[in-house]
Each structure stands twice: as C-alpha cells, then as structure tokens.
Amino acid sequence: MTRTRWLQEYGVYLAVAGLFAFNLLFTENFVSAANFRTQLLQAAPVCIVALGMALVIGTEGVDLSVGAVMALSAALIPLYLGYGPLLAVLVALVVGLAAGLFNGFLVAQLGIQPIVATLGLLVGGRGLALVIAEGKLVEVRSPEFLSLGNGDVLGIPVSVLVAAVLAVGVGLLVQRTTFGRQLVAIGGNRSASALAGLPVKRVLIGVYAICGVLAGVAGVLATARLGASDPADIGLLMELSAITAVVVGGTPLTGGRVRVFGTVMGAVLMQLVRATLIKHDLPDSATQMVQAAIIIAAVYVARERSTR
Amino acid sequence: MTATTVQANRERWASLLQRQGAAVVLVVVIVVAWLAFPRFGSLGNLRDLALQSSFLLVIALGMTFVIITGGIDLSVGSVYALGGVLAAYGSQWGFFGSLLLPLAVCGLIGLINGILVARTGMAPFIVTLASLLFARGLLLAITSEGSTTFKIPGDAFFLQLGQGTFLGIGYPVYIAAALCLAGGVLLRRTRFGQSVFATGGSESSALLMGLPVARTKIAVYTMSGLLAGFAGALTASYLQSGVTVIGVGTELDAIAVVVIGGTLLTGGAGTILGTVIGVGLRNVIQSVINQIGTLDSNFQSVVSGGFLLVVVVVQRWLAQSRNA
Amino acid sequence: MLEAVEVSKEFLGVKALDRVSFTLRPGEVHALVGENGAGKSTLIKVLTGVYQPDGGVLRHHGAPVTFAKPIQAQQAGISTIYQEVNLIPLMSIAANVFLGREPRTRGLIDWRKLNADATELLAGYGITADVRKPLASLGVGAQQMVALARAVSLDARVVIMDEPTSSLEPREVETLFTVIERLHSDGIAILYVSHRMDELYRICEQVTVLRDGKLVHSGPLAHLPRIELVSMMLGRAVSDIREHGTTSFGEDHHASKEPLLRAENLTSGTRINDVSVTVRPGEVVGLAGLLGSGRSETARAIIGALPLDSGTVLLGGKPVKRTVAQAMRAGISLLAEDRKADGIIPNLTVRENIVLAALPRLSRFGLVSRSKQDRIVDTFMKRLRIKASSPDQKVAELSGGNQQKVLLARWLCTQPKVLLLDEPSRGIDVGAKAEVQALIDELAKEGLAVLLISSEMEELIDGADRIVVLRDGTVAGELSGEDVTEKNVLAAIAGTRP
Amino acid sequence: AKTESQNSAPSGPGPAASAAPQQSSGPGCTLAQTGYPKLDLKTTKIGFSQSEKEANPFRIAETQSIKDEAGKLGIPASNLLVTNAQSDLNKQIADIKSMLDQGAQALIVAPLNSDGLQPALDAAKAKKVPVVTIDRKVTQAPCTDYLTFIGSDFVAQGKRAADEMIRVTGGTGKVAILLGSSGNNVTTDRTKGFTDQLASATGLSIVAQQTGEFDRSKGQAVMEQLIQSHPDLTAVYAENDEMGIGAVNALKAAGKKPGKDVKIVSIDGTRNAVQLIVDGSYNAVIESNPRFGNLAFSTLQKFAEGNPIGPSVVISDDQYDETNAAQKVANAY
Ligand SMILES: Nc1ncnc2c1ncn2[C@@H]1O[C@H](COP(=O)(O)OP(=O)(O)OP(=O)(O)O)[C@@H](O)[C@H]1O
Ligand SMILES: Nc1ncnc2c1ncn2[C@@H]1O[C@H](COP(=O)(O)OP(=O)(O)OP(=O)(O)O)[C@@H](O)[C@H]1O
Ligand SMILES: [Mg+2]
Numbered sequence A: 001m002t003r004t005r006w007l008q009e010y011g012v013y014l015a016v017a018g019l020f021a022f023n024l025l026f027t028e029n030f031v032s033a034a035n036f037r038t039q040l041l042q043a044a045p046v047c048i049v050a051l052g053m054a055l056v057i058g059t060e061g062v063d064l065s066v067g068a069v070m071a072l073s074a075a076l077i078p079l080y081l082g083y084g085p086l087l088a089v090l091v092a093l094v095v096g097l098a099a100g101l102f103n104g105f106l107v108a109q110l111g112i113q114p115i116v117a118t119l120g121l122l123v124g125g126r127g128l129a130l131v132i133a134e135g136k137l138v139e140v141r142s143p144e145f146l147s148l149g150n151g152d153v154l155g156i157p158v159s160v161l162v163a164a165v166l167a168v169g170v171g172l173l174v175q176r177t178t179f180g181r182q183l184v185a186i187g188g189n190r191s192a193s194a195l196a197g198l199p200v201k202r203v204l205i206g207v208y209a210i211c212g213v214l215a216g217v218a219g220v221l222a223t224a225r226l227g228a229s230d231p232a233d234i235g236l237l238m239e240l241s242a243i244t245a246v247v248v249g250g251t252p253l254t255g256g257r258v259r260v261f262g263t264v265m266g267a268v269l270m271q272l273v274r275a276t277l278i279k280h281d282l283p284d285s286a287t288q289m290v291q292a293a294i295i296i297a298a299v300y301v302a303r304e305r306s307t308r
Numbered sequence B: 001m002t003a004t005t006v007q008a009n010r011e012r013w014a015s016l017l018q019r020q021g022a023a024v025v026l027v028v029v030i031v032v033a034w035l036a037f038p039r040f041g042s043l044g045n046l047r048d049l050a051l052q053s054s055f056l057l058v059i060a061l062g063m064t065f066v067i068i069t070g071g072i073d074l075s076v077g078s079v080y081a082l083g084g085v086l087a088a089y090g091s092q093w094g095f096f097g098s099l100l101l102p103l104a105v106c107g108l109i110g111l112i113n114g115i116l117v118a119r120t121g122m123a124p125f126i127v128t129l130a131s132l133l134f135a136r137g138l139l140l141a142i143t144s145e146g147s148t149t150f151k152i153p154g155d156a157f158f159l160q161l162g163q164g165t166f167l168g169i170g171y172p173v174y175i176a177a178a179l180c181l182a183g184g185v186l187l188r189r190t191r192f193g194q195s196v197f198a199t200g201g202s203e204s205s206a207l208l209m210g211l212p213v214a215r216t217k218i219a220v221y222t223m224s225g226l227l228a229g230f231a232g233a234l235t236a237s238y239l240q241s242g243v244t245v246i247g248v249g250t251e252l253d254a255i256a257v258v259v260i261g262g263t264l265l266t267g268g269a270g271t272i273l274g275t276v277i278g279v280g281l282r283n284v285i286q287s288v289i290n291q292i293g294t295l296d297s298n299f300q301s302v303v304s305g306g307f308l309l310v311v312v313v314v315q316r317w318l319a320q321s322r323n324a
Numbered sequence C: 001m002l003e004a005v006e007v008s009k010e011f012l013g014v015k016a017l018d019r020v021s022f023t024l025r026p027g028e029v030h031a032l033v034g035e036n037g038a039g040k041s042t043l044i045k046v047l048t049g050v051y052q053p054d055g056g057v058l059r060h061h062g063a064p065v066t067f068a069k070p071i072q073a074q075q076a077g078i079s080t081i082y083q084e085v086n087l088i089p090l091m092s093i094a095a096n097v098f099l100g101r102e103p104r105t106r107g108l109i110d111w112r113k114l115n116a117d118a119t120e121l122l123a124g125y126g127i128t129a130d131v132r133k134p135l136a137s138l139g140v141g142a143q144q145m146v147a148l149a150r151a152v153s154l155d156a157r158v159v160i161m162d163e164p165t166s167s168l169e170p171r172e173v174e175t176l177f178t179v180i181e182r183l184h185s186d187g188i189a190i191l192y193v194s195h196r197m198d199e200l201y202r203i204c205e206q207v208t209v210l211r212d213g214k215l216v217h218s219g220p221l222a223h224l225p226r227i228e229l230v231s232m233m234l235g236r237a238v239s240d241i242r243e244h245g246t247t248s249f250g251e252d253h254h255a256s257k258e259p260l261l262r263a264e265n266l267t268s269g270t271r272i273n274d275v276s277v278t279v280r281p282g283e284v285v286g287l288a289g290l291l292g293s294g295r296s297e298t299a300r301a302i303i304g305a306l307p308l309d310s311g312t313v314l315l316g317g318k319p320v321k322r323t324v325a326q327a328m329r330a331g332i333s334l335l336a337e338d339r340k341a342d343g344i345i346p347n348l349t350v351r352e353n354i355v356l357a358a359l360p361r362l363s364r365f366g367l368v369s370r371s372k373q374d375r376i377v378d379t380f381m382k383r384l385r386i387k388a389s390s391p392d393q394k395v396a397e398l399s400g401g402n403q404q405k406v407l408l409a410r411w412l413c414t415q416p417k418v419l420l421l422d423e424p425s426r427g428i429d430v431g432a433k434a435e436v437q438a439l440i441d442e443l444a445k446e447g448l449a450v451l452l453i454s455s456e457m458e459e460l461i462d463g464a465d466r467i468v469v470l471r472d473g474t475v476a477g478e479l480s481g482e483d484v485t486e487k488n489v490l491a492a493i494a495g496t497r498p
Numbered sequence D: 001a002k003t004e005s006q007n008s009a010p011s012g013p014g015p016a017a018s019a020a021p022q023q024s025s026g027p028g029c030t031l032a033q034t035g036y037p038k039l040d041l042k043t044t045k046i047g048f049s050q051s052e053k054e055a056n057p058f059r060i061a062e063t064q065s066i067k068d069e070a071g072k073l074g075i076p077a078s079n080l081l082v083t084n085a086q087s088d089l090n091k092q093i094a095d096i097k098s099m100l101d102q103g104a105q106a107l108i109v110a111p112l113n114s115d116g117l118q119p120a121l122d123a124a125k126a127k128k129v130p131v132v133t134i135d136r137k138v139t140q141a142p143c144t145d146y147l148t149f150i151g152s153d154f155v156a157q158g159k160r161a162a163d164e165m166i167r168v169t170g171g172t173g174k175v176a177i178l179l180g181s182s183g184n185n186v187t188t189d190r191t192k193g194f195t196d197q198l199a200s201a202t203g204l205s206i207v208a209q210q211t212g213e214f215d216r217s218k219g220q221a222v223m224e225q226l227i228q229s230h231p232d233l234t235a236v237y238a239e240n241d242e243m244g245i246g247a248v249n250a251l252k253a254a255g256k257k258p259g260k261d262v263k264i265v266s267i268d269g270t271r272n273a274v275q276l277i278v279d280g281s282y283n284a285v286i287e288s289n290p291r292f293g294n295l296a297f298s299t300l301q302k303f304a305e306g307n308p309i310g311p312s313v314v315i316s317d318d319q320y321d322e323t324n325a326a327q328k329v330a331n332a333y
C-alpha cells in the first residue's frame, strides 16, 4: 500500500491521535477519566445519528431531516412518560421510524432527490414538534428515563454503550448482511442494481427508516441527558454535524461505500476539536474558522484520488 | 390551421406545462391567493414581494450555475451575511469601497471553494460546508464577535443601490432582473454555459471532449460567491447597515428554490427562468401564510415544509407523465 | 506522425503497458489488436493525454511532446472516440457534436446555425433524428455514430477509434467504413481498435499486437494470415486454434417441445408493439434487427424493467410478476447491453459484483456466508477465465472484456432457467468471445433457454436455433431450421421477404 | 422600582415585576409634532410583528401579553394583525410592510435585531403610522423613525447580574460566562454590562467566555467542558436562564453542588430558573420582563390622546434571589 493510500485509509485515526496528543501536551486537566467520559458522552448522539447518515450516504443519498426528527421524538416523550418510560421511548423510536419511512417513500417510491425530499421534513418537522409541545420546553423528571442520560452500566455511560452497540450493529449490517451489501451496490450503481433484481426500493426505504430510528434514539438520549424535552433546540444543525462526521470519517458522498468505524472516529474527531477549542477559550469566530480548516484538512487527506 | 398544427400546438403546450411544473403551481397559487385575499394583489404588496424576492434571487442565480455543474454551494448564506457586513464596513471608503470590498472577499471565498472542488476532487457539499463555517467566523472576527454593527452613512450614494426606486419599483428588482437576464444569456448562449451543462451532465465525458472542466467549476463557485456577496451588499444598502444576523439557513432556501424551479440536483439540466419562478413561489407562499395571519408561528414552518414537498412531488409527477 | 517510445503505465501493481513502442504514420490505417486487458485502451489514453505514462516518451511530428490533458492532444490534431461512449446524455444531439467549438455570432452561440450544421453533418452518418432532442434519446449505436461524427469533424490529422463498431449495426458499419475511406484518402492517419477480424482485414494496412501490456508484433497486415494474428494475440500455438471455426457454436440443440418462456403481445409505448417470443428449454433463440428495432426493449420488457401497456410473460405456463426481482426469482436473468450504466457496480470488487444478484441465495437469515461466496466466485473466475489481480480488485479497474465476463458470471451464479443475453460478446476479444459462445452452447445443452441478441450476423446465424426478426418494434418474421441463413435474415430485416 | 402600575399583568396573579413606566427625560414626542393622524385604539387596526417563533418562554409570554391586552381593551381579534418573522430579518421587514398594506394604523414591533429595520420603519413613517418597538431598541431615531422603545436595558441587566455575582460570591473567585448567540445585540449588551461592572471587583476573574447560543443543551455541553478544564471554577454567569439551567445539569452530573460550590447568576426570570433558586441550586436571576402588552397599548393610547411620549419607556425588571424567590416564583413566566 502506498503512503498516500494509507493516509487516505487511516487519516481520521491519525487526526484523532494527533489532536489527542496535542491536548495531552497543551491542555490543562485533559488527562482524567471524568474528562474522557465527558467527551464520549457528548460525542454519542452525533455518533448515533452519523451511523444512520453513513448508511444513507452509502446509497448516494443524504438525510437533512435528522435534527428535526430528534426534535419530534423529544417532543413526544413527555406526552407518554406518564405511561412509563418504556412506552415513551418506544413512541419516540416509532416516530423516528415513521419519519424515516416517509423520507424513504419520497426518495424510493416517488423518486425525489434525497436533499429536497428530506429538506421538507427539516423545515416542517421541527415546526411540528413545536406545535406538539406548544412551543414549550418541558422538564422531564422520571428517574428511570433520566438514567438513560446519566446512568452507568459497568461504569460506562448508557448513551456511550448504546452508541457502541449501534456502531457494532451497523458495522455488521454493512459487512455481513445481504441488506448491507445491497445497500452499497445500490449506492454504487442504482440502475445496474435494479437490473440485478435487487429490491432497490425496499432497501432505500429501509435505509432511511434506520436513519430515522437512529435519530429517534439520539433524540431520546439527548432528552434524557438534558432532563428536558426541548423541541426548539434539540438536534439543531445535527444534520450538518452528522454529515461532517461521516465524510471526515472517509465515506464518500458519492455513495457505494460505507465506513462505519471511520464514521465513529469522525464523530470523535469533531468532538475533540470542539472540546479543544472550548478548553482553550477561543472566541466563536476563531472556533468556526478552525473547524472549517480541520474539516478541509481531514477530507483532503481522505478524498478518493483519481488515477492520473 | 390544419389539424396537425393544432395537434402540434397542443403538444407543445402540454410539454411546456410539464416542464415548468413550478410555473403551473405558481400561477395556481397566485390566482387562489388573489381571490382569497384581496390585499394580496395590491400594487404595494406585489411591489414588496418583488423587492423581497430580488435578494434571494441574486443568491439563487449563482446557486443555479453551481447546481447545473452537479455541485452545491452551502456557503452562500454565510457569504451573503459577510458581504453585507463588508459592504457596510467598506462604506467608509465611499461607493466603491462598499461595492468592491464584499465582491473581492466573497469572490475570493468562492474562488477557493472552486479550486478545492475542481482541483482536489473533494465533495462540494463538504468544501462549502467548511466555508460556511469559515465565512461566519470571519464575519464574527470582523465585528468583534458580532458586537459591532457597521452603519452606512445616511448620505452615502451606495444607499441608492438598495433603496432607490424607478417607476415605484426598487432598484434591487431591476438589478436582479438584469443579472438573471445576463445569467440566462451566459448559460444558453455562450461556450461557458455549454461547458457548465456538460460538466454537470457527465464530467468524465466533458474532460475527454476537451472542455475546461476545472476552469468551469472554479468559475461557477466564484460566481456564486460573488453573487452571494453582492446580494449581501445590496441588502446592506437596503438595510443601511451590515446586519450580522442575516443569512442563517439561506443556503437551504436557495437550494430549495433552484430545485423547485426544475434544476436537477444531479446536474446537467436547469434553467434560470425556473429559479426565478422558484423564488417567486417561495415568497408568494410566505405572503399567503402571512395573509392568513392566524397561523401559529410554529405551524407556519409545518406549512412551508409541507408546501415544499407538495411542489416537488407535483413536479416529479408531471415529469414522469411526460416521460411515460 | 504520432509515436510512442517505450511507454509504460502501471495501475496499482498491474502493468497495463510495459515499454511499448508504437508508430502511426501519416495516412495509414493502423490496427491495434490484443486480448481483453492487453492494454489497447490504456495505450490510447496515454497517446491522448488522459493518462500520463510512467515511463517513455511521446513524439508528435518527430518532436517529443507531453499531453497533460485530452484538450492538448485535440489541439494537436488528434481526435479520439473512446471505448465507452463519451458524450453528454442530457444535452442535445447537436450540442454534443459542437461542444466546445460552437459557431458564434457576436460572441453568442448561434443555435440556428449550430442545429442546421449538426443536422447536415449527421445525415452523412445516417442519423436523421431531431438534433435538438437530448442525446440520451438515441440508442447506444446511434450515440456512437454521433461521437464519430464529432471526432471526425474536429479537423484532425489523426483519428483514434477504440472499438467503434462494437455497438454498430452492419449498415452503420458500412457507413463508418465509407467515412474511414474518405479520411484515408484525405491523408489522415487512423488508429483502429477492434476485435472483429473481418473489419481489420478490410480496412487496415498496418497492425500492432499487444499482449499483457507488451508489444508482440508490428507490421503490415495484408499478408499476415488470420490464424497467425490470432495466435499472437492469444499467445497460443497456431495448431491449437485451428480446431475451432470462426465461431465456437456447436450444432443445433435438442430442444424440448414445450416452450419454457412465452412472451406474448408485448406492447410498450412506441418502442415495441405486439411482440411475441417463445423460447424452449435447451434452445437458443436469436433476436435480429436493426439498431433501434426494439430488441433490447423486448429483453427489458421480459425481465420487467420496461413498463408494459399490455402483454404477458409466462414462465412454464405461469405468469411472471412484472418486477425484475420477481422475474429473477422465477428464473429469468438479463445481461444488459450497456455494461457501464446497467451492469457493473464500479466501486465494488469483482467478488461482490459476481455474487450481487445471488446474495439472497448465498445467505441465511440475511447474513451473507463468505465461504459459499468464495467457492462460487472461485469457480466462475476460473471457468470464465476472468483476468483480475484478485477477487478483491475493484471491477472498475478491469478491462472492458473482463468486466463483461464478471457480469456473465453474475448471471450464471443465479442459476437461471432463462438467460436473456443482450450483446454478450460486445467488446470482448476473440479468445473470450469463443469462450462465451462455447458457454452459451454448453448452457443450452444443459437445458437453459437462451434468448440471444447480437449485432453480429455470424454469431446469430451460428448460435441460434431459431431467429425472430424485429423491425420498428414489431415482429417482422421468424426463421428456423434450414431457413436460418444470413440471406434470409437480412431479407427479413430489410422487409423484402413476405 | 417595583411598584405595581395599573392592571398590567397577563393572566395569572399580579406580577411583582411589572411596568413602572419611567419616562426618560427629554421633551417627549407628541402627535402634533409628528403630524400623524389621531387614532382611536378600539377601532383601529393594530399590527404586532414578533421576531422569533414562540418557542421559548420569553416569546410565548411576550406575544400572549400583547394579545391579552388587546382582548382586555376590547379590540376585536380581526383588528389585531400578528406576524412572526421566524428569525428572518427580511421577513420581518416584509411582515411589517404587509401589515401596513393591510391597513394597520399603529404598530408594535419586537425587532429581530437593533439594526436593519430601516426600510420597514421608513414605510411606516411614509404612511404616518406610529411604531412602538418592544424588548429590543433599534438604533434609529425615536420620534422620527419610530415613536418610542419600551423594554429593558440589557446593559443594565448585565450590570445588575454582576452586582448579584459580586454579592453571592463575596467578591472573589473564578467566573465563567455562558454567552448568548454570537452577533446578537442582547449578547453584546449583557456581556458588556457584566464585564464592565465586574471590573470593580478585583477578586473576581473571568476565566472563560464561551457561547451556549441561549440554548440549554449547548449551555450544558459547554459547562461540562469547562468543569473539566477549570476545576477551580466558582461561579457562572449565564446570559439567559436556559443556559444557566444547563450549567446546573452539568454541575450536578459532575458531582458538584450548583448554587453552593459554583454560584450561578443568570438573566430572564423563567419559572424553571426561579424554582431552582427556591430549591437552593441557583443563586440569582435578573428578570427580563416580557409583559409589554399593557405598556405598549397605553403608550399608544397616550400618544393618540396628544400626550408627549419620551424616547424610551423602561419596563422594570424584577430580580429573584434566595430572599424572595419562594414568594415570587408564581410571577415568573
Ligand atoms: N483505471 C484503472 N485502474 C486500474 N487498472 C486499470 C485501469 N484501467 C485499466 N487497467 C488495467 O490495465 C489493463 C489494460 O486495460 P485496457 O483497458 O487497456 O485493456 P484493453 O486492451 O483495452 O481491453 P478491452 O479489449 O477489454 O477493452 C487491464 O489489466 C486493466 O485491468
Ligand atoms: N440511427 C438512429 N437515428 C435516430 N434514432 C435512433 C437511431 N438508432 C436508434 N435510435 C433510437 O434509439 C432508440 C433505442 O435504440 P436501441 O439501440 O436501444 O434499440 P435496440 O433495438 O434495442 O438496439 P440494439 O440493437 O442496439 O440493441 C430507438 O427507439 C430509436 O428511437
Ligand atoms: Mg479497451
């Protein structure tokens, strides 16, 4: 493997390691279990959404509605929490599923381009969530539900565990299942896949549905962590963070390829960047410019090079 | 007139109808709005509608070129805001300061977008997402984290650009119209326009056919940056100050109107007229939502989102019935 | 005129060109031949600035040159038709012809003149369609003619054609040859790549043979025995090859009486109208017709990829549901004619491309079994002699012919009962072609029902037991047994036979 | 300055924090001076332009207070035009123009931004329609470009927050600031007031200023980072309650006692924050009063009757701390 190829493949890991090293050297109070825990906790929701996004991007699509879907799932939680946390979580996931199916229907059945199809829900979804919640933030007090946000299992925060399990699950899905292989093929060449008898529409709908459910999961975890359902702000601009994590992680936007672990690393990288900038108390202007530079650098390294 | 020419005419109309699905929807919406809300058709309202539309139209014009090459420019919202701030900042050096400073900086951002997209093969989505952040950061840096708002002196000639009127209609409307006309000619009647289409239609073919693909891409992103910056300057002139809070989410508006106008996001096909119609449609709907008045503010976005989908679905359906 | 000296080009370990020298002299028609993957297309791309050679130099008019981009070669008077059609499907036919050199008045494109010029130019190539329509409305063959018209009208001194006839009809081929003769008499040098021996001997003076990226022969063609040329391409002894005829089909097959596939009264828009075809197990039925006669459409209609206005498809007497997935489950597979658009998944590996359609069969509870896959992939890569560095190589990196074999393998591993083959030997070399033809034979013998679409008359006549002739989307005749002769088929195509 | 004025409250118990109109000095603006037509509020069309979605307590209370007051005055619903700019400045201008077009004769505007409403104000001026801006001042000239501004002084809010901060910390410690959204005047003013005032207390140092975008979850996330990198942090100033509550969440999760280990002062006066003071995990809240209805309409009424109106009418902002939170929590919005 040539050096450039190697960089292309492992650039994200290198960047994460580099940034980590930087923090070790130049950031006070960086090395502590509590700090690492904070970083993982904060990266978890983005990571979960990015996993779904990676699948969608693998089919040469994109889902702009994930943030709005998080808001929708958050808005429903307090309404059903009275019937027990389990039902509330279930409802939140079902609404994610429904949103995903809706997107999938628009993309697969009606043949609408993903950006526009999901833009509709991006614009309307959050509005709907706010209508449901009457524009209000509702505090959530159920301790069982809140434990999803700050509880631990074996010393690992629940949401980090959920993210890890989902990452492994999505990884297996992509590598080892018919569905996963078909998804990648459809992203690589849709018309050929159709002629090869692949259930193109079913796979596409499935992919958007998974993405919706994962956004629902992220909505649940974010709500639990915040201790409140806040449809106005939950998941705001999540679509861009998730897409960034996916692309920085080495999945090309042109489809036909999904890098699951890279996506996780992409989410971690962007989290580390944010944390580093806050810890060094950079002003917002610098924060945004530095993020821009890091995105460009990471994607530049991981880009698919043409043979010339 | 013979039967065949009647037939041919009818076919031509049918195909026009199908191609311009958005235009059909626009006409329907306007007629309904006119009937339902008598004030909708008032000269004042239409005039304001045209004026409001002109800023977004200038941005969407650049976006149309970018999308036809198969790209996308997410940075326009931030660049638009940056352009406004720079125009106000530049007003201390007079008219040309106000005009040239935003054009230079925003054009440069567009140029860099273009170079990154064309020369490194990075996805436009991600390149311009980064410059969205960058332009916003630059804006904050210039305005000391957004705490200063630059004013344009009340007697500045530059204010004419955004506030002057001719026959009761604001200059921005004429400027946007002129730019669209020029854009249309550029797209349809020049070799550059042809290579814009070819680049979006099939990049590898365009390369093998010897077209300047990279140069074309660089040019469209630069254009998009220039136009977004110019729209910002125009807005600054209209608002008499470099407002820092504008342009958030404008890139999505611009993309939406371009797509509503029938330009394919996959590239290779599209029209300026469609974009004009798309902008019109968006603003007419917004005006209608306002006229209804009683709609809960949160519900308004549900309606806009729903409407966007309806238009796109209808358009898709018309396109399909044409192909069948 | 144009010269390559010891050029090399390597792709990730594959030596596509290994110190190849090549000279094209003014006014000659020079054939470039070799097996699939021999490096022909690569040599062309190196000559025209698409690829930069890793080693060696190019000379133009004796002076060393480097073409950094295709446009530079074009400006130097070298114009090329690449192997895959390389035009812009969404743009109009006329715009494609003049892209980059549109006639202008006062700086603006003069569309009226452009359209008129394009119409006139294309008429010379037998294309009569409305030039304002999008290029995609033409069939592959017609698109190839447009590409040719474009290339030739560039006022080039050198014209390079990479398998221009692979998607052309006999009639179109004749048109092409007229054009080539005209160019030849104008003193223009032509580099011509084709796998069709007859064509080479008809029009070429010189020949260069490549094998595995190396130069094996270069010299005059006329007195080089055909068999020797083939042996050089394949790297096998002459005696080895003599045993086979020009095609590798055996005698007629013994088909059972009952048709397995019955497509009845298929009608879809203006493309096909009331087409009925039946295929029995163990039978090869040919579908003949001119370009655009609706052969591909018939095949696509049978597999369910083309919406039908009316008509039914029965398999073993049972109606087949109208989706590709259902048709495949019932046992029908289609090898599509456009390899790039409808065949390969470029980013995936050879292995993944082969097993793609058979995935559900190779997996349990949705989990794919790697070992089963490996077995199948291994079997087919050997059986079809697919040349790839490993099953994990990206299919986009294979040569055109090997990609075709990968697709054949894909369909065979679905274990179909009916195989629809649309131009199965397009763009594959003599060796591979013989293998494919032998394979078709073998499959039929095993009891498969095969519908064969081919623009090569010889392949159809020799391969098919029965031929259905289409004209303008309807069945113009059916020939079987003794009647299957070139003369009869041509007459049916032309409509001179009752 | 917490005197009860006339019935100014939105529904519910009478607010402690309500309007004590403090006419600023100056000549005042009269009907005669502007040449605007005489109005009778009960029969005229009145337009209200809200800037952001009603998606947070402040905006909900603000819009509600305008609607309630109109109802109280017997203004028919069809005569109160309400628009919402959805955080889009151009839309707000369009909204205002469209209301003018629909015949609005008086306007109440909650500006999205201090700058940039010039075209809308010009249009109102051309139609001789008085404009009262609420909650945020615009930079144009009162009386000529608009009638008057009713609202809080954000710089003063920041100052008062600093005073409270000095009080609760005893004047020593390390403070982190959770800033509002960048580019927003409210952020700028509340930061300026706070930092200027805090400079007087030499024992307090500001160790971090990071934006939480007025959002609870972002405030929480930033706070989590700050707790890790500044373990010695002793106080947080949040520029709105939501971020303050986010900080409380973060502190609790990190095993610290908000309100005790780390003092928290914020601005807004939402019920959730005031309740936290009652619970002992918060230290002080400076109110930003959203109940503009009464003042807005009465100011318009006075103007219509020919009385002079000062360039700004400051609405009084209450203040909640451990001494009064329990009694006043019902007044919080
Ligand atoms: N872009 C590429 N990346 C990697 N390998 C390549 C690439 N293009 C060609 N090759 C390899 O180079 C060799 C020569 O390919 P080339 O396309 O020149 O063959 P060809 O002689 O034109 O064959 P055909 O008759 O099938 O078209 C093949 O082994 C092929 O796999
Ligand atoms: N020479 C031509 N001029 C104009 N239009 C053409 C020409 N050749 C083909 N077409 C158009 O292309 C369409 C599709 O052609 P296509 O080549 O797919 O048909 P086919 O019979 O399947 O041919 P093939 O023999 O290549 O499989 C036809 O319906 C016809 O309208
Ligand atoms: Mg080749």
Ligand SMILES: [Mg+2]
Pocket: C139, C295, C296, C297, C337
């Ligand atoms: Mg065909």
